[in-house]
Every structure is written in C-alpha cells, then in structure tokens.
Amino acid sequence: MSFALTPLVASAVAAAIPLMIAALGELVAERSGVLNLGLEGMMLMGALASFVAVTHGSGLALGTLCGILAGALGALVFAVVTISLQANQVATGLSLTILGTGVSAFAGRQYVGFRAPTVFDDLPIPGLAHLPLIGPLFSMNILGYFAVVALVAIGWFLNRTRAGLELRSVGESPTVARSLGLHVTRVRYLATLFGGGMAGLAGCYYAVAQFKMWQDGLTSGNGWIALALVVFASWRPPRVALGALLFGGVTALGLWLQTVGIRVSTFALASLPYLATVVVLVSISADQQAMRRFAPASLGKPFFDGD
Amino acid sequence: MNNMTDRPLLLRLTGIAKSYAALRALDGVDLDVRAGEIHAVLGENGAGKSTLMKVIYGAVQPDAGRIEWEGAPVSIDAPTAARARGIAMVFQHFALFESSTVVENVALALPEREPLKKLAERITEVSARYGLPVNPNQYVHRLSVGERQRVEIVRCLLQAPRLLIMDEPTSVLTPQAVDQLFETLRRLAAEGTAIIYVSHKLEEIRRLCDRATIIRQGKVVGHTDPRRETEGRLAELMIGRTFPHTERRSKHEGDVALEVAGLDVPADGPFGTALKAISFRVHAGEVLGIAGISGNGQAELLAALLGTSRSQAQAVWLNGSPVGNLGAARRRAMGLAFVPEERLGVGAVPELSLVQNALLTAYQKGMVRRGLIQRGAAGAYAERCIREYDVRCAGPGAPAGSLSGGNLQKFIVGREIEQKPRVIVIGQPTWGVDVAATALIRQRIIDLAAGGVGVLVVSEDLGEILEICDRVAVLAGGRISPARDVHATNSEEIGRWMAGGFPEAPAVSSQAAA
Amino acid sequence: MGFELARRAEPSRLMKFLAPLQAIVLTLLVGLGIFAALGQDPWHAFWQFFIAPVSDAHGISELLLKASPLCLIGLGLAISYRANVWNIGAEGQMYMGGVFATGIAIHFQDSWGAATLPAMILAGSVGGMLWASLTAFCRAQLHASEILVSLMLTYVASLVIKYLVFGPWQDPHANNFPLTVNFEDNATFPLFASLGWDWLQGTRLNLSIVITLIAIPLAWFFAERTFPGFQLSVGGLAPAAARYAGYSDRKAVWAAMLIGGAAAGLAGVSEVAGPIGQLNDRWAPQYGFTAIIVATLARLHPLGVPLAALLMALLYLGGETVQIELQLPQAISFVFQGLLLMFLLGSEVLVRYRVRRTRPAEKVVKAVEAPA
Secondary structure: OHHHHHHHHHHHHHHHHHHHHHHHHHHHHOOOOOOOOHHHHHHHHHHHHHHHHHHHOOOOHHHHHHHHHHHHHHHHHHHHHHHHHOHHHHHHHHHHHHHHHHHHHHHHHHHHOEEEEOOOOOOOOOOHHHHHOOOOOOEHHHHHHOOOOOOOHHHHHHHOHHHHHHHHHHOHHHHHHHHHOOOOOHHHHHHHHHHHHHHHHHHHHHHHHHOOOOOOOOOHHHHHHHHHHHHHOOOOOHHHHHHHHHHHHHHHHHHHHHHHOOOHHHHHHHHHHEEEHHHHHHHOOOOOOHEEEEOOOOOOOEEEEOO | OOOOOOOEHHHHHHHHEEOOOOOOEEEEEEEEEEEEEEEEEEOOOOOHHHHHHHHHOOOOOOOEEEEEEEEEOOOOOOOOHHHHOOEEEEEEOOOOOOOEEEEHHHHHOOOOOOOOOHHHHHHHHHHHHHOOOOOOOOHHHHHHHHHHHHHHHHHHOOOOEEEEEEEHHHHOOOOOHHHHHHHHHHHHOOOEEEEEEEEEEEHHHHHHHHEEEEEOOOOEEEEOOOOOOHHHHHHHHHHOOOOOOOOOOOOOOOOOEEEEEEEEOOOOOOOOOOEEEEEEEEEEEEEEEEEOOOOOOOHOOOHHHHHOOOHHHEEEOOOOEEOOOOOOOHHHOOOOEEEEEOOOOOEOOOEEEEEHHHHHHHHOOOOEEOEEEEEEHHHHHHHHHHOOOOOOOOOOOHHHHHHHHHHHHHHHHHHHHHOOOOOOHHHHHOOOOOOOHHHHHHHHHHHHHOOOEEEEEEEHHHHHHHHOOOOEEEOOOOOEEEOOHHHOOOOOOHHHHHOOOOOOOOOOOOOOOO | OEEEEOOOOOOOOHHHHHHHHHHHHHHHHHHHHHHHHHHHHHHHHHHHHHHHHOOOOOHHHHHHHHHHHHHHHHHHHHHHHOOOOOOOOHHHHHHHHHHHHHHHHHHHHOOOOHHHHHHHHHHHHHHHHHHHHHHHHHHHHOOHHHHHHHHHHHHHHHHHHHHHHHHHOOOOOOOOOOOOOOOHHHHHHOEEEEHHHHHOOOOOOEHHHHHHHHHHHHHHHHHHHHHHHHHHHHHHHHHHHHHHHHHHHHHHHHHHHHHHHHHHHHHHHHHHOOOOOOEEEOOOEEEEEEEEHHHHHOOOOOOOOOHHHHHHHHHHHHHHHHHHHOOOOOHHHHHHHHHHHHHHHHHHHHEEEEEEEEEHHHHHHOOOOOOO
16 A cells, blocks of 8 residues: 555655745745745746756756746845835735746747756665655655755754844844844845745746646746745744645645546646645634744834834 | 042033934934943933934934044944944833843844853853843743843843943832842942933932933933932923922712723733733722733733723623623723823824824714714814814824824823713823823823713823822732722832732622622 | 935825826836837837727727726725735636626526526625635634635636536537537626617627726725725724724624625626626636736725726737737736836835935034034
8 A cells, every 4th residue: 555655755745845945935034024925926937047048058057046046036126125115015925926927928938838958857865765655755856855955954044043043033023123233124135035046946846847848837826835834834944844745745636546546526636735725724823822923023014224 | 529520531422413304303412421420311201312312322323413432533323333332222112032032132232143051151140240130041021021121231231331321211110129220220330331321200310310411302401410409400401391280189989980800811822911810990080090010911901901802791890781701892882981002003093184093983972874984073073182182283184193192192082081981991191291291191180080980090100100090009910909099008018019019909799799 | 325215204195196107107118128128119019019909999998898897806905905904816706706697697597587697797796705705704713814815715716617617517519618608698798889889889898897887986985985994994004003993803804805705706797798708717817916906006095996907908908919919928918017016016115205315424423523
C-alpha cells in the first residue's frame, strides 16, 4: 500500500516546494509589518522572466537569477508605493497582482506552448531516495533542497540574530523602533525585496521545474494560497513546511485518485485546494487570542518615517 | 546658591524653533543644563516640552536655532547621534517591544553588539546598584507598568549617560515608588549626571529639582529655583494667570445609578489584565473616582462598563436593570454616556467633521429618523456643544483632527453630557489637556453630579480624583478596593492601596437581592 | 535624497481631484512608451486604443455595455471598501449571479412567460448575495480574512460553472461544447434597438443598463444620507470609534458583503441575459477585479464610480481593438489597468503629504549665528 502512496507523496512534495518558497519570502516581509498581496503577480513575472531567459539560451543559473530579479522588481514597485508613498497596502498588492498577471500574459503570448529547453533535474540522494513513502523528500531538485535550507536559515535568522530581532521589532511597533533609532524604512524595503525575490524564484520553479512549458495562468492562484499559508503557520517558519505539504497533498490528490482507479469529478477535485484554504484560514483565525499573539502588530499599517 | 555656576555647562540650546504646518510648537527656546544638576522643564500640557525633548534627543530636527554640547556646536540628527554623545531619554510612553525580553529590548538600544548573556549580567548589576530590580530574561508584556519604567531607566543607565531626560515619569508610579525614583535620580546627579525632569506636577518639581525653566506656548517665560517658589507662583508662571479653582457643591445622594456586582473578566490574551470580583456602586448625584495606574485593569473595566466587552447580565446594573450582557448601543439607549480614554480614533474620528462626530454617539437624540440622517438636528447639536463648552475650532464643519487636545476633549465631554444621561462614565478626563480646559471639564463634572447624574471617573491623576470626587476606590492588579470618602483618606493611604495593600472589599449584594 | 515628505495640516481638497487625473496622465504617457517600444507608431496605437473604439454609435454602445456591469459592481465595492471590508471575490459573486439566473432561464423560460426575466433578475441578486454570505460568515463569525476567502471562492465559482456547462446544464444539441441552451426572448434583456431607438440600430445595448442607472443614485443616497451608510464609513475610518459608539462590527461586515454580492449578482444577470444569452465556460470578463480599480479610482465615492467605469471600459475596448488592428495581445488592457491603479495609489500621497526639499542638519545649526 505504501508503494501506491509514494507517488502521491512525490506529487505533494513537488507541489509544496514553490508554495513553501513563496510563503517563506512573504513571511519575512510580513514579520516586518508589510502585507504584500501581490504574490501571484510577482510569481508570474518571475516565471515569465526565467522561462524567456532559458528559452533564449541562458543556462539554468542565469535563468533562475532572472526570475528572482523579476520578482524583486515587482516588490520594489510595491515597496516604493506603500512604504515611501504611504499607499494602502491591500489595494497596492492587488494592483501588483493585476499588473504582474497582465504583463506576464501580454509578454508571454508569443511563448504559449513552448517547451523549456533546459529544466531542473531531480537530484536524488543515494540510498535515501528509495525509501518508501518519504523517499521523494530526498529526491527533489535543487530548488527543493534550497527550500529546506531556506526554512532553517530563516528560522535561525529571525530568532537568533540581531538583524532578525530588529526586523521583528519593526513589525511589532515601527514607532518604538524609530525612536530607538532603527531604520524602519530600510528594514521594510529589504524584507519586501526578499519576499519578492522568493516569489520570483517560486515562479521560476513553476515554469522551469514543474510545468516546463509556458501557458496562461501558470500559477492558478497558488500565490494566494501561499498567503494563506503564512497565516496558517502563525508567522513562524516551521509550520510553513507542514502547511505546504498539506496543500501540496490536496492539490496532488486528484491525479493520484485517478491513478488508483477512484473516479471523482475533476471539478470537485480542482476546487479542493481552494476549499482547503478556506477551511484552514477559518480554523486558524477563529482563535483570536492566538492571532493577536503571533500576527505582527503593525501588519498592513503604513508608517510615516518623518516628523 | 548651590555652587551651580561652578558646574561645567553641558548643554546649551539657543533660539530653538520648530513648527508643524500652522502650529508653532517651539518659538525661540533657550536652555542651559549643567552637569550634576536636576533641571526641571515645567509647562502645562501642549506647551512644547515634549517637542523640545525630541529635539535634544535627535528624534526631531528644529527649523532654526543652535545646539551646543560641552561648548561646541553640534547637530543631533538621529537618536543614535544623541546616544553617542551620552544623551539618554526615558520616554513617557515606553519605547519597549512587548513580545521581546528585557535583555533583547536593551540590546536594541545599545550601539555595540554584545552577547546577550553578558548584557544580562550587566543589567542585573546596574539594576541592583541603583535600586531598580529587573529580571533580564522576562518578557516585557509580563511586566507591570512600574517595572517597565525601570527597564527604560536601566537601559539608559547602561549607556553611562552624561545627560538623562525624564519625560513625565511619575504618572505611572505610586507615591512610594515616586520616592524611590527620586532617590535614584539624586544619586545619579551626585555622580555628575545632568538630569532634565520634564513635568507639570509642581509639588514634585519643588521636591526634587535645583532649577526650573518654564515654558508656555512654545516660549520660555522664566527661569527659577523651584524650591524658593510657592506652588501657586509656579502655577502662575506656567499658565500666565492665576490658577482656576473648581467649586464644590454639597452632595445629594439618590438611588444607585450604576452598580457593578462581582464582575469577573478573564485576561484578554497575554497582554491583558484579568478583573476579579469587581463590586462598587455609584449613586445618582455623586462622583465616584477610581484611582490607579494605567495597566491595572482600567481599560478592561471601562470596556465592561461601556458594553464593548460583555459579561454576565447580573454583573453590571444601570438604574436597576441588569445590562451586563448588553452591547454599547443598548446601554446608551438606557441612559449611559461615556467618555473614552483615547480621543482620536475612539472618542472622535479625526477625518470627520464635528457635526458628524456629534452624530457618532448622540444619534439617539433626534438626529436619525427612519434610517435617514437629520443634518439640521446634528448641526444644531454640534453647535450647542461648541458654544457651551468653549470649543475653539474653525466651526462645526471642521474636522475633529484639526482641534487641539484640550478643545477636542471639551467637545467630546460636551457631546456626552448634552445627551442628558442618567449615568456617565469618564476615562482620564483631562489627560494631555491644557489647564483652562481642565478646569472647565472638572467643573462640568461637578455640576453634572449636582444635577443628579451618577458620575464615575477613572483617572490616574490622583490630584484630580481628590479634587472632584466624593468617594474614591483604587483599582490595582485587577482588584478593587473598598470605596472611601475622599475626606477620610489621603494620598499616602491611596498610594499603599495602589500597590495592592487593601482589604478585600465587602461583598456587595446586587440590587436584585436588595 | 534631496526631497522628503511632510504631513499636511489638512488633506488637500485640490489634490483629491488632481490625483486621479495625474494617474491617468501618467498611465497614458507610459502607454505611449509601451506602444513605441513594441515597434508601433505610438500616436497611431494611442488613437486605436483610446479614440477609435468610441468613434461611432456601435462603439459607444459597446462602451456602455462594458461600463454598466463595472459601474454596478464598483458601486457595491465602493460601499464595502468604505467599511474596510475588502471583498475581492466580486467576480465569483458575479458568476453565481449568472448561474442562478441561468437556472431560472433554462428550466422555466418556456413556462413562465413574461415573468421569467424579472425572476432571473431576482435570482441573480440572490445568487450573488448567497455566495457573498459565505465570505461574510467566515469573516463576521469566524474572523477569517475576507480577502483570501472571497478570492478562493471565486476560483470555486468558476469551477461550478464549468461543472454545470460540461454536465447537467449542457445543451444536448451542442456537440459536446460546454454551453447551455440559448435564452429565449423572454429570458433576455430587450435591446434598445428593438424598442425603436433607431440610432442604436445594430448595437447590443440592452435594458439592463437601467438597473445600473437606478443603482447610482441609490448607492450615493445610502452612503451619504442614511445612518447605516454612516455607520459603515465610521467602521472603515476608525473601527475603535465604531465599537465605542455601539455600532455592530458583524452587521457591518454582513451588510457590506451582501451589498457587494447583490450588485455583482445583478451584473452577472445583465451579462448572461444580455450580450451573451447563455452560460458557457468562456465567460470570464474579470469585471469583478476591474471593478476594484473602478472603486479605487473613484476614491470610493458613488458619484465618481460611473466616470471611472467608463474609463476602465474604454481600456477594455482599447485592448480588443488593438488586438484586431495591431495584433497586440489583448492582455495589454490589464497592463494598463494595473498601471493606472498603481499610479493612482502612488498619487494619493499628495493628498495628505506635500513634497519639500530636505534641509540638512548643518544648515539648521548655521541659521542663527549671533546668540540672541
């Protein structure tokens, strides 16, 4: 029985990796107080940039870099408008999504149906990769291993370094941080750009590692699911991994059910990730006390860094 | 004198000016501070004291003027620059992160990065030396307000400051803790640290300070030795005319207007305070004061009285009816008026006009008919409040955010009183309000009670409570003391009660049983 | 950097009008740049995008046809956003409005006669409200983010449509295409052209625009003149003040979501019972998302929404036109929409802040040379 489950785990892991990468980036931004709803847009821009780069002959490394930079560029626009120009973060995030979706659909028109010439290969760890059930965890591509490293590194950064303490403090109260002399604006910019870069990297994964070809709506709402993941994880890195696997599993469920011969309406299955997101959000948010404890107190509120 | 001029001049401000849009916060201020002196900066709320301190601390840049430190002109363009020179500030509203520990909070303010373990040891040592016990590994949200102030002070002391600024430090301390603080400050001064003591509390300044610079409306109006002046004279210098006094009328006590019986409220998360077995009665025609330092359950009690937090029906009674489980709108309909602790964002919406802010809570007074807003009625009501309560503004259409603190508070108090309530609850009636407005508000509160309304005042200003209240109880650690007649007690006893040293209040049977 | 922001004493009334204009101008300038970068003659492309589409009666009727649902949804969203209830799922609520209307049409159009269309209108608004109430429940009772919930439900709504048109509601004579039967005349909004408005001959403009025209003054009246409208605004501006005043946060969330849902549902009916005449799986106009921009462009004021809706409709039309005339991808409209919204949000800063040069600290110290 476990052998039949292993492909499910493999698909779940594959679906979980980009979610985790995007969610970790957004988590860092949100811990500094910045709510960036433009994840979907940044992911699409990263996907397009890396796909185009790879299609035009660049290696994987350069292609990935293009993806990261594209995501960070979108985040930069967001940061200027919300941090420096004091705009409403919710509306700006939405506009970034619309802009990113539009740009990637517009510029990607000519690439629809193209296959990526080079893709990320799996790098199995000998011995561990063939373990039943958990084997797929040791047979990811390089981005997958990066996601795991990032998880540990970000957790360590936030809780054990001075810079992480400053970032958390800015997220709790920028006014207090300012009066202590911390550079609120700089911290928030850096956190936001980091979130954008990670989102771009996640997009690159979709284009060059998962689907390996370009199509409209590549990310199909996963940027929003990544946002929900951050809430599910109560803004702490370890739970991001768990949540990403759960969502990945739900997404992979449909295909797997068909392979083992269970017929379920494709539409019902396709709706599972979205419904699961709602269920998860509701169950986490209902505990108002926990939300108040873990949510960064200044999340979403603009801060005027002047007199 | 006390060899004052022998001590080296540490800080000299000349002609400091700062404006915010149309408001001149500081208008050519001069200030001299010498090493080892305790120098008071005295002025009423809104005079410009806080702005001046922000300039010295580098949080705000002046529009004009010169700053000299140890004889050389300097520019202090950020708090880090001030700290580098040895200027430290203990804020009125603590600059602490609740979700971090004491040692993490201290680390954020220090320029050099040192391992937290070593820093924790230094904290313990300094806090012991100056009599300010503090546990470095405790999370700040677990600390009482007094303890948090100790953390602020210890944080400053660790930087071995040459100049220490204390901004209104005693509003969060019991009278005994104030004595302790003064001890610490005198010790520091004896060691050569200069101290700027910002306050409007005349009695404390006379006790503690060597010199005083008096600020009124952004200008310096005098320098003096406070120990040689009477309180009355200092007050006159502070406000420019004789201090207004409130007139007490004789007390008529009627039926119980507001009663709280055995109110229990669990703590709202890690940052809240639980209320335990709160019981008291307010009679029609009397003013009951609840004294206590912020953070001891005042916010929770006020929320339970207003109805934003609901409890058991029998826990709160209005004019003989149980209302504990009803919301704020229903309680208002039953004759409750309420002035919240915070003005902007709670008592009034800054972006809306005064007319709209009148509509905010007085909507049951003929301003809404069948769901439609009666703009004429709302306008007339707002104009009445403006007129009767001497609210200086650009008219009823002016946005609430354009009013000064004192004027907005007068408007809010007026708006609530003009609803002709039977019970009114007022939180911090004159916090941050100038002297003239303070006198008006306090007088209206007294008059209101004389007119038969039951009045409950929650205030951390003990002097205010003793001035306008008939009876006083103390809220400490979520428990309430028995209520005493104001003439039968004094600030020393109340001080002890604020630290929690009061007997259990006798169980008050609710009106249902009576 | 040389420049810094300083807070104004009072929000600038002038900038409240100029900010949207500035955003429009900036978008147009960038648009010219985009056209040039794509190798097109910028002015020709500009003309094709903005002027050509509305240069005849057909163009104007298409403009109104798109502006009407945008305006309707935008009115609902403006009221909702004023209350700080961020309904992002209007697109899904519109789909469900269309679904409910379609349910009436294909099952009862042959038996209910003239009552079919009114029943569809009612059903459409009910459908939108029902879908919105799911989000309202999650936010009001369970404190979940209405942004994420309403958005997730939009994806689900689009899957519901797919399920219906591939399955039980599929037209049996449609050769397996995912669409329903065409609606009869009694289940469709009459065209103005057929009512004797000759100058609109050959256009698709239909009577559903009347719903929008009625909604505009209604929305304004509700927001500006009624007490519930006032309560919603206060809840958005200062939630703590609203609680202090005794306004119910739950009721506000329900009211805001239901109003938005009803408006979106009505827009859905006007689409399926209008130019489309059926339900199919290609119907995804993104009006629910564009309406967010409409509401923001109008600065959440009900009287600004129609103007903003006309502008955004023009952007849609422009995209379609340049796709045909210049072979540019239609997605270019979304690029313009995103740019416009971004510029608008950036321009808002000038309402509450003004720009001034940074004065370095040294200059301040030197300002007073001789001691007073």
